[in-house]
Every structure is written in C-alpha cells, then in structure tokens.
Amino acid sequence: MRVSHAPVYRRRRRVVLAVLVAIVGLGLGYGTGALVWPRAEAEAAVTPAKSPTPTETPEASSTPTPSATPASSPSASPTPSPSPTFDLTAYSLTDPDSPWVIVNKLNPIDPAEYAPEDLTRIAGMSSAATMRAEAAAAMSALHEAAVAAGAPFTVSTAYRDHATQSSLYYGYVNRSGQASADRYSARPGFSEHQTGLAADIHNGVCDLKACFGTTAAGRYVAEHAWEHGFVIRYPEGKQEVTGYIYEPWHLRYVGVELATALHESDVTTLEELFGLPAAPDYS
Ligand SMILES: [Zn+2]
Structure with missing residues (x-):
C-alpha cells in the first residue's frame, strides 16, 4: 500500500x-x-x-x-541598469491642486488666494484641523499606526487659509521682527499649510521645538511617515535648501510613491529630489 x-x-x-x-x-x-x-x-x-x-x-x-x-x-540579463522606473514628472510641481506642488520662498501658491475644494476632518482624531481628502485619510492611517506603536500625537493645525496665515505671520513680525518671523513662519501665499497637504503634529512634549524629533511621536513619524505618503518637509540642517529651520513636527503629504522615492534616495528634501533651486530666502 x-x-x-x-x-x-x-x-x-x-x-x-x-x-x-x-x-x-x-x-x-x-x-x-x-x-x-x-x-x-x-x-x-x-x-x-x-x-x-x-x-x-x-x-x-x-x-x-x-x-x-x-x-x-x-x-537573465546580467547588467544591472540603475535607471529608476520612478517618473519625477508624473504630477505638476506648480499646480496647487497637485499632490506634488512645491511651495517655498521662491514658489508661492498660485493663485495666492487658492483654497482646496475637498477639505475634510481627520477621522479618528479629536482635532478640528482639516486637510484635503486624500491627505486626511493618510493622516488618519498614520495616526492610527502611531497610536498602536505607543507614539500618539494630535494634529494641531493643518489647512490654513490665506487670511489666517496673514494674521499669523504679521503677528510674529510684530512680536519679533520680520527677519525672525521669516525663519519659522511663511508669508501669506507662501505657506504649505494653504495647500491642505501639510500638518503640524504635537503630543504635549517639545511642541513646536526641535526636541520634538526626539519624542516617541517625533521618532515614529521620522521613521514611518513615508509609509503613509508623508515627508518631514523641513529636515535638520537643510535651512539653506528649504528656507526653514528644522521642523520635525511639520508633515507634508505627497503620496506614498513620492514619499517612498525620497525615503529611498540619498537626499532629504523635495527641492533636492526634483533638482529645484534652493530657496533659503524670498527673492
Ligand atoms: Zn507647519
């Protein structure tokens, strides 16, 4: 048998x-x-x-x-060709509706009064902040993953309209002068927050300070935000490129494809990845 x-x-x-x-x-x-x-x-x-x-x-x-x-x-072809299949021209870098729009001190939002049409609250979070629908869904997923990993955070502010940015910026100018304000606040029409794709996160420790990067939440997003399509838009030591001091709390949604590309590359800013001019200051 x-x-x-x-x-x-x-x-x-x-x-x-x-x-x-x-x-x-x-x-x-x-x-x-x-x-x-x-x-x-x-x-x-x-x-x-x-x-x-x-x-x-x-x-x-x-x-x-x-x-x-x-x-x-x-x-099998033995020659390993290094040419990436990733297309850096897939989306516009200037259209404010594009997930890849580049907003910095040399590239204001055009039109200046732009407002997204699909702003929505971030599900699963007690925050009044809004983002564009796709970014809000991604933030919700990132938040859920961070909470599960013991690194909870909340979005303090995400979308800001032109008028809000204006009063915020001029408030800083009145308080500490324009040169100082320009280092950490964007002039109206130049803020990524106006695209509905950026969010500031906090957790009660080192809020809006560089040391946020050493907190559980700061370390979690530095390591995992790209998996959900976000990048740390203003990394450490890149003020001459981005125009802003290190902001480990400022996350910018660009989609998983581009965030992965940046993560895999040997550069840390969108300006460098796209080969754009450094934007240390307003022109
Ligand atoms: Zn921000």
Whole structure:
C-alpha cells in the first residue's frame, strides 16, 4: 500500500513545490517593483524562476531538478541598469491642486488666494484641523499606526487659509521682527499649510521645538511617515535648501510613491529630489 502511493505523494510534492516557486517568484517581482524603485531591475533576474513549471509533466520521477537550473541563468540579463522606473514628472510641481506642488520662498501658491475644494476632518482624531481628502485619510492611517506603536500625537493645525496665515505671520513680525518671523513662519501665499497637504503634529512634549524629533511621536513619524505618503518637509540642517529651520513636527503629504522615492534616495528634501533651486530666502 505505502509503496504504491509513494509516486503520487512525490508528484504532489513536486507540484506544490513548483507552485511555491512560482508564488515566491511573483512575490519578489511584485515587491521589487512596488517598493524599491532603484532596484526594479532585480525583477528581470527573478522572472526566470517561473519556468520550472514544466517539471509538472509525467517525467517528474526521474532526475530531481533538471529544468530549474539551466533556464534561469542564461536568459537573465546580467547588467544591472540603475535607471529608476520612478517618473519625477508624473504630477505638476506648480499646480496647487497637485499632490506634488512645491511651495517655498521662491514658489508661492498660485493663485495666492487658492483654497482646496475637498477639505475634510481627520477621522479618528479629536482635532478640528482639516486637510484635503486624500491627505486626511493618510493622516488618519498614520495616526492610527502611531497610536498602536505607543507614539500618539494630535494634529494641531493643518489647512490654513490665506487670511489666517496673514494674521499669523504679521503677528510674529510684530512680536519679533520680520527677519525672525521669516525663519519659522511663511508669508501669506507662501505657506504649505494653504495647500491642505501639510500638518503640524504635537503630543504635549517639545511642541513646536526641535526636541520634538526626539519624542516617541517625533521618532515614529521620522521613521514611518513615508509609509503613509508623508515627508518631514523641513529636515535638520537643510535651512539653506528649504528656507526653514528644522521642523520635525511639520508633515507634508505627497503620496506614498513620492514619499517612498525620497525615503529611498540619498537626499532629504523635495527641492533636492526634483533638482529645484534652493530657496533659503524670498527673492
Ligand atoms: Zn507647519
């Protein structure tokens, strides 16, 4: 009895094995394509693994792995081309409705009185702050993940209209002078907050201070915000590029694709990623 069943088991095992190889092959191909754009070429090296399927034919019982080895190496192109598949021109950098719009001291919002049409509250958070629908959903997901990881935070302010930014900025100017105000507050028409894509977060410790970056929430978003499509827009040591001091609390939604690209790259600002001029000051 056992003897007569043996080939069946063996063949079934081979079929299962072949299916597993195909699944792993597909999985790897998908993973590289979706996550690591500079290494997308790895996919080419993986695809040949799908060819062992012919092993499922009756001859399965003979030599163990004849078809798996020869097919893979010769057909795979050995030259690893570094060209990224990521398209840096996919969205406008100037249209305020674009998820990639660049707003800095050299690039004001145009038109200056722009207001998004899909502002919405952030679900799951007791905050009156609003963001554009897609950004609000992403913030909600980031917040949920941070809470689960023991790094809760709240959004203090997100969308600000032109008038609010104006009174805020001139309040700072009156208090500490324009030069000082320009280092941490945007002039009306130049604030990312007016796009509905930016949010300031806090948790009661080091609010609006550089040391926020060392808190649980600050460290969590520095490490994971990109997974939800956010970037730390004003990183440490980049004031000459972004025009702003280090703001570990200011998150900018750009979508997972671009946030991942920035995360994978060796630069830390959107200006550098897109090869835009540094914007240390108003022109
Ligand atoms: Zn901010």
